[in-house]
Amino acid sequence: MEARVAGVPEDEESGLLPRPSAAGRRPSVAAARRAPPPPVWATVDGPLGLPLEEAEGHARRFFLWGFACLPFLWAINCCYFWPVLRSPATFPSSAAFSRIRPYVVRSAIGFTIFSVVLLTWATTFIIGGERLFGPGWNDLVMYNVADKLGISGFMG
Amino acid sequence: MADAAAATVPGEASSSSSAAATTTVLDSLGEDITRIVTPVSTCMLLVVLLVSLLSSPSSPSPFTAAFSAAAGPGGGGDDITTALITAVTFVVAVTAATFLLAFLFYLRCTPCLRAYLGFSSLSVLLLLGGHVALLLLSRLRLPLDAASFALLLPNAAAALALAALSPASVPIALHQAALVAIAVLTAFWFTLLPEWTTWALLVAMAVYDLAAVLLPGGPLRLLLELAIERNEEIPALVYEARPVDPRHGHNWRLWRERTQSGAELDANSTVEVLGEVLGTNLGASSAGNLGVSAIRSDERVGLAGDARNLRLGTSMPNLSSDSASAQVEVLPASPEISVSVPEMRVPLIQPRPERTRDEEDDEDGIGLSSSGAIKLGLGDFIFYSVLVGRAAMYDYMTVYACYLAIIAGLGITLLLLAFYRKALPALPVSIALGVVFYVLTRTLLETFVMQCSTNLVMF
Numbered sequence: 001m002e003a004r005v006a007g008v009p010e011d012e013e014s015g016l017l018p019r020p021s022a023a024g025r026r027p028s029v030a031a032a033r034r035a036p037p038p039p040v041w042a043t044v045d046g047p048l049g050l051p052l053e054e055a056e057g058h059a060r061r062f063f064l065w066g067f068a069c070l071p072f073l074w075a076i077n078c079c080y081f082w083p084v085l086r087s088p089a090t091f092p093s094s095a096a097f098s099r100i101r102p103y104v105v106r107s108a109i110g111f112t113i114f115s116v117v118l119l120t121w122a123t124t125f126i127i128g129g130e131r132l133f134g135p136g137w138n139d140l141v142m143y144n145v146a147d148k149l150g151i152s153g154f155m156g
Numbered sequence: 157m158a159d160a161a162a163a164t165v166p167g168e169a170s171s172s173s174s175a176a177a178t179t180t181v182l183d184s185l186g187e188d189i190t191r192i193v194t195p196v197s198t199c200m201l202l203v204v205l206l207v208s209l210l211s212s213p214s215s216p217s218p219f220t221a222a223f224s225a226a227a228g229p230g231g232g233g234d235d236i237t238t239a240l241i242t243a244v245t246f247v248v249a250v251t252a253a254t255f256l257l258a259f260l261f262y263l264r265c266t267p268c269l270r271a272y273l274g275f276s277s278l279s280v281l282l283l284l285g286g287h288v289a290l291l292l293l294s295r296l297r298l299p300l301d302a303a304s305f306a307l308l309l310p311n312a313a314a315a316l317a318l319a320a321l322s323p324a325s326v327p328i329a330l331h332q333a334a335l336v337a338i339a340v341l342t343a344f345w346f347t348l349l350p351e352w353t354t355w356a357l358l359v360a361m362a363v364y365d366l367a368a369v370l371l372p373g374g375p376l377r378l379l380l381e382l383a384i385e386r387n388e389e390i391p392a393l394v395y396e397a398r399p400v401d402p403r404h405g406h407n408w409r410l411w412r413e414r415t416q417s418g419a420e421l422d423a424n425s426t427v428e429v430l431g432e433v434l435g436t437n438l439g440a441s442s443a444g445n446l447g448v449s450a451i452r453s454d455e456r457v458g459l460a461g462d463a464r465n466l467r468l469g470t471s472m473p474n475l476s477s478d479s480a481s482a483q484v485e486v487l488p489a490s491p492e493i494s495v496s497v498p499e500m501r502v503p504l505i506q507p508r509p510e511r512t513r514d515e516e517d518d519e520d521g522i523g524l525s526s527s528g529a530i531k532l533g534l535g536d537f538i539f540y541s542v543l544v545g546r547a548a549m550y551d552y553m554t555v556y557a558c559y560l561a562i563i564a565g566l567g568i569t570l571l572l573l574a575f576y577r578k579a580l581p582a583l584p585v586s587i588a589l590g591v592v593f594y595v596l597t598r599t600l601l602e603t604f605v606m607q608c609s610t611n612l613v614m615f
Binding site for chain 2 (some may be wrong): 043044045048049050058062069070071072073075076079080094118121122125126129140141142145146147
């Protein structure tokens with residue numbers, strides 16, 4: 001909420017551009033008075049993304065849904081709130097990000113763990129091959145499974 | 157863009173403001189054209205790659221066998237009569253489904269439509285995406301195991317369906333990528349139809365698009381008029397060229413708010429709107445000032461107004477996307493609705509084409525909207541890509557010719573949009589040019605090039 005209030009002068013300055021020159025003197029005076037800080041955006045899309053008030057609920061929802069065997073939602077969470085993830089803890093905007101940051105960091109940790117496990121298993125399966133898994137390897141590989149189920153022939 | 161706007165403020169001479177407005181219009185239109193052409197080209201390129209990789213001319217597709225079996229012993233299954241019957245049946249089904257959509261939208265069953273959209277997107281991504289992934293794995297002999305495949309496919313399908321359905325919840329780039337992915341998968345499926353059926357479908361859909369959008373009683377025209385009347389967004393999979401520059405976002409959002417406050421003379425609603433936007437309570441004097449500036453801004457008619465109107469509508473999705481994100485939570489709560497809606501439609505050929513067909517009802521003929529950013533229905537993506545994919549089955553020369561024809565048709569449609577300034581069907585011009593160029597390339601250019609190379613005129 002504080003960041004939202006801080007963003008107001010910037011919006012006013014941008015909105016005052018189409019005004020006539022008589023009214024154009026006011027933004028400079030307002031800028032001299034307040035010295036507005038830069039606007040704070042939690043998402044990679046800036047003003048087109050989610051406003052800061054909804055970001056916490058959104059990040060929390062995506063993080064919790066990621067536990068329903070949907071780790072890609074964790075990846076989306078990290079990509080969407082990349083500014084939150086990348087901003088250093090001592091940054092002035094970290095006060096606004098403090099409630100969003102835990103969910104994004106945990107999403108990053110979860111997706112990293114998922115990626116490591118999956119890549120390890122897939123790499124082991126590909127490189128090991130029949131030597132490591134024996135004749136059962138042919139039953140596990142996907143195109144053989146598709147042939148047995150008769151799925152791949154449908155569009156062949 | 158902001159610099160041009162800033163330059164307009166000090167000098168109030170009409171000539172300088174007109175020059176700045178002209179520059180703004182050209183920059184804005186050029187940017188919009190680029191943003192529309194890039195995803196269309198990406199979609200067509202991906203379909204051509206898929207067709208080249210996955211279709212082998214030696215083995216005919218089972219759909220051909222199915223169609224010939226359905227047609228009976230009347231010679232080859234892929235004849236013109238069967239193609240015309242299939243195309244007319246498809247168009248009739250699309251028309252009926254679109255009227256049903258307009259009726260549901262009229263009854264304000266937006267959660268119903270949105271739930272059905274989610275169901276369609278997930279079905280396309282899960283089933284068609286799964287099949288294409290299996291074909292790719294088999295063709296490339298990638299030894300991916302069944303467990304990894306079973307884990308990755310639902311994740312990718314769910315993520316892309318969510319990205320396509322609620323643009324406010326994901327980055328804009330992911331939303332656009334999801335729409336392109338759905339279009340690529342659906343277009344690839346259409347290229348598996350027999351050849352004459354595909355061509356008949358393309359021509360029939362172009363004619364349907366023309367009728368549905370431009371006739372006074374057309375279903376898509378009814379939908380658009382309803383949406384404009386209510387100032388709502390049609391729940392549809394529509395690709396929209398949106399800005400990515402934060403400063404543009406600033407100006408466009410504020411500009412829209414000011415125009416809205418200028419249109420409504422009620423002081424209370426004006427204060428409420430501004431309060432919602434700025435997040436603070438404004439005094440009466442500042443609200444009055446903003447209202448006065450809005451009135452003054454409205455007096456500027458001409459190119460400047462048109463340029464701002466082009467950008468004005470772009471900020472609308474920001475407000476409607478909030479309602480979209482609110483309605484996302486309706487999806488898990490209404491599985492019955494999503495199941496009951498497909499039952500209303502009579503399956504004509506197979507369940508999968510029904511879903512694919514129903515999904516395109518939302519997208520066909522949305523065309524280009526002059527009220528804001530350029531919007532292109534996903535059905536347009538699909539049929540452009542079907543045309544190029546069908547050309548890829550013959551020769552790459554026809555691919556280049558069709559691609560250039562489609563982009564030229566899109567450019568012509570944009571020019572017409574600039575003149576008429578209302579929603580136009582994006583399909584007829586491009587499909588007509590594409591088909592004509594395909595036929596000419598296949599009948600004339602090939603012979604010409606062959607004779608040139610035979611006589612050593614061209615190497």
